[in-house]
Amino acid sequence: MPIDPQLFLGFLFAAWVLILTPGPDMLFVIGQSLAGGVARGWAAMLGIVSGALVHVALAASGVAALIAASPSLFEALRLVGAAYLIWLGAGALRAAWRGGEALRPAAPVGAAFRQGFVTNLTNPKVILFFLAFLPQFVDPARGPAWLQMALLGPLVPLMSLPAYGLLIHGAGRAAARLNRHARWLEGVAGALFLGLGLRLLVPVRG
Numbered sequence: 001m002p003i004d005p006q007l008f009l010g011f012l013f014a015a016w017v018l019i020l021t022p023g024p025d026m027l028f029v030i031g032q033s034l035a036g037g038v039a040r041g042w043a044a045m046l047g048i049v050s051g052a053l054v055h056v057a058l059a060a061s062g063v064a065a066l067i068a069a070s071p072s073l074f075e076a077l078r079l080v081g082a083a084y085l086i087w088l089g090a091g092a093l094r095a096a097w098r099g100g101e102a103l104r105p106a107a108p109v110g111a112a113f114r115q116g117f118v119t120n121l122t123n124p125k126v127i128l129f130f131l132a133f134l135p136q137f138v139d140p141a142r143g144p145a146w147l148q149m150a151l152l153g154p155l156v157p158l159m160s161l162p163a164y165g166l167l168i169h170g171a172g173r174a175a176a177r178l179n180r181h182a183r184w185l186e187g188v189a190g191a192l193f194l195g196l197g198l199r200l201l202v203p204v205r206g
Helices: 007-019 026-059 062-068 073-097 109-121 124-137 145-152 157-179 181-199
Strands: none
Touching: 007 124, 007 157, 026 109, 026 124, 026 145, 026 157, 026 181, 073 109, 073 181, 124 145
C-alpha cells in the first residue's frame, strides 16, 4: 500500500476540517446558488473541483514547492483572488441596484464554472493546504511522493461533494421560493463576494 494508514486517517481529518470550515469556496457556492439556483451552484462547485485538481497536479509535480518558496508569488495570487472577488461582488451589487439581471437563473452556467475555478485557484486556504499540509501526509519510505500526493489530493474535492450538495440544494430551494425578490438575492450574493474579497486582502498568518 503506497499510503501509510495512520497518515491517511490524519489526512482525512484534516481534509474534513478544510471542507467544513467556511471560506471563499463555500460562500461563493452559496452565493451562486442563491442568485442563480441549483444549476449555477453545481456549475460553481464543478469549477472549484477543477481548481482543486490543478492544485493537486501542481503539488505532485513539485511546482507547488516553488510557489511556497516564493512569498511574493503567493502574495500576488492572494491579491489577484481578492481583486477578482471584489470585482464580482461590485458587479452583482450594481446589477441589484439597477434591477438585478447579472446573476439570474437564465444566465449561462459556464460563467459560474469559470468564476468557481478562479476563486479556488486563488483561495489562500486551499493553496496553503496543498502546499503546506498535503506533503506532511506523505511517507517517502512507501514510494514516490508525487504518487502519494496524486492519490490523496483528489480525495479533498470528492469528499466535499456531499456537504456542498446539501448547501447547494438548500440555497437553491430558498432561491426558488424567493424568486420574486431576485434583486435582493443578487444583492446578498454581491455582498458575500465583496466581503470575501476584502477578507482576502488581510494577509494570511502562520
